[in-house]
Amino acid sequence: MKHACKPEQAAEMIPDGSVVLIGGFMAVGTPERIMDALVARGARNLTVVANDTAMPGKGIGKLISAGAVSRVIASHIGLNPETQQKMISGEIEVELVPQGTLVERIRAAGVGLGGVLTKTGLGTPVEDGKPTVEINGETFLLETPIRGDFALLAARQADYVGNLEYSLTAHNFNPIMALAAETVIAEPQLIVPVGVISPDSVKTPGVLVDHLIERAA
Amino acid sequence: MEAKEIIARRVAHEVKTDMLVNLGIGLPSLVANYLPKDVHVFFQAENGVIGLGARPPEGMEDPDLTDAGGGFVTALPGAASIDSAMSFGLIRGGHLDMTVLGGLQVDARGYLANWMIPGKMVPGMGGAMDLVAGAKKVVIAMVHTAKGAHKILPECTLPLTAQRRVSLIVTEMAVIEPTEAGLVLKERHPDVSVDEVIAATGASLIMHGDVPPMQLT
Numbered sequence: 001m002k003h004a005c006k007p008e009q010a011a012e013m014i015p016d017g018s019v020v021l022i023g024g025f026m027a028v029g030t031p032e033r034i035m036d037a038l039v040a041r042g043a044r045n046l047t048v049v050a051n052d053t054a055m056p057g058k059g060i061g062k063l064i065s066a067g068a069v070s071r072v073i074a075s076h077i078g079l080n081p082e083t084q085q086k087m088i089s090g091e092i093e094v095e096l097v098p099q100g101t102l103v104e105r106i107r108a109a110g111v112g113l114g115g116v117l118t119k120t121g122l123g124t125p126v127e128d129g130k131p132t133v134e135i136n137g138e139t140f141l142l143e144t145p146i147r148g149d150f151a152l153l154a155a156r157q158a159d160y161v162g163n164l165e166y167s168l169t170a171h172n173f174n175p176i177m178a179l180a181a182e183t184v185i186a187e188p189q190l191i192v193p194v195g196v197i198s199p200d201s202v203k204t205p206g207v208l209v210d211h212l213i214e215r216a217a
Numbered sequence: 218m219e220a221k222e223i224i225a226r227r228v229a230h231e232v233k234t235d236m237l238v239n240l241g242i243g244l245p246s247l248v249a250n251y252l253p254k255d256v257h258v259f260f261q262a263e264n265g266v267i268g269l270g271a272r273p274p275e276g277m278e279d280p281d282l283t284d285a286g287g288g289f290v291t292a293l294p295g296a297a298s299i300d301s302a303m304s305f306g307l308i309r310g311g312h313l314d315m316t317v318l319g320g321l322q323v324d325a326r327g328y329l330a331n332w333m334i335p336g337k338m339v340p341g342m343g344g345a346m347d348l349v350a351g352a353k354k355v356v357i358a359m360v361h362t363a364k365g366a367h368k369i370l371p372e373c374t375l376p377l378t379a380q381r382r383v384s385l386i387v388t389e390m391a392v393i394e395p396t397e398a399g400l401v402l403k404e405r406h407p408d409v410s411v412d413e414v415i416a417a418t419g420a421s422l423i424m425h426g427d428v429p430p431m432q433l434t
Contacts, residue, residue: 078340100305123380
């Protein structure tokens with residue numbers, strides 16, 4: 001059983017300089033209360049791995065605005081002008097990764113695979129400096145795993161075992177990131193008694209989750 | 218009729234019943250408005266839903282149900298919510314029948330550039346590289362020229378999105394099919410002559426006999 005903690009306690013667990021995998025797509029499925037707590041703690045020098053950096057004032061956009069981030073690995077930063085400005089000024093280093101490749105690189109780290117072979121990115125700037133591999137006469141790009149120190153997830157509901165159930169398009173990167181970090185912190189909207197979530201509805205088994213954030217007020 | 222509507226109406230004829238289709242944001246998303254009534258398809262939004270529906274009435278939005286542009290949507294009966302690994306597994310794995318995407322440039326090889334303008338626009342590729350590399354059919358929906366400058370060129374000058382020949386280019390002037398031999402002019406807008414299409418195109422066009430008018434109803 002896991003005791004639910006406050007977002008502030010989670011923010012204290014995450015040292016400056018950590019690599020954090022953060023769920024969400026344009027802030028849908030991002031743990032907003034952990035984002036707020038990291039900003040309040042004055043976190044610095046984080047490497048954020050996420051689909052995108054949302055927009056100013058929402059989700060990961062809050063961390064960008066607060067100057068908490070020095071490196072971003074993402075598929076898209078186009079809707080956050082602050083990320084683009086900070087990339088141009090050199091304050092944030094940005095690595096752009098195709099979305100499908102990004103999720104598989106994270107998954108590879110989480111499921112014990114040494115890399116991903118994909119055709120995505122061949123013949124484009126994504127290929128630069130990376131080895132290619134021939135398999136059955138076809139060429140693939142070799143992409144390496146991405147592991148986090150922390151995974152910060154949002155879920156619709158959890159139980160006190162840590163089982164997670166997600167909502168609609170708020171799944172996105174969350175169930176994958178749950179596999180790929182040393183410490184996994186989940187922020188559910190609700191925490192229900194053990195047994196309430198049907199085993200068939202659990203998308204992230206509780207064994208993967210280290211800490212739960214208390215339910216939303 | 219506005220250029221965007223002409224393009225969307227013509228692309229709509231490429232959509233056939235039972236296809237799984239992914240529409241890009243912007244112009245491509247308009248295609249859904251012009252589907253023939255007897256055509257029934259599932260639309261995928263790569264952030265995690267198959268069976269995307271129209272925007273809900275005001276006040277009935279679900280914050281956890283958006284499309285890949287971050288706009289509120291609905292899920293139709295029979296819809297499925299999926300995580301990003303499943304979503305891009307469908308895209309890369311050949312399960313997506315068709316994608317419709319915008320284009321900055323397409324060249325005589327049928328290669329597409331649509332994700333960055335070095336030094337000017339670096340939003341990130343998002344899902345575009347996976348979509349072009351993986352979808353069974355890739356339709357490019359774009360205006361024929363950029364304020365008079367050619368967008369259909371002998372070779373793209375912007376970074377490529379994928380090393381894969383796209384299936385069809387639909388503009389307000391013409392329908393062009395990239396083939397091994399080069400770009401084949403298949404159809405023209407009823408009010409546009411073949412000579413006008415040739416003048417507005419930077420790459421040479423192949424014609425097999427008469428070029429019929431596009432179907433716009």
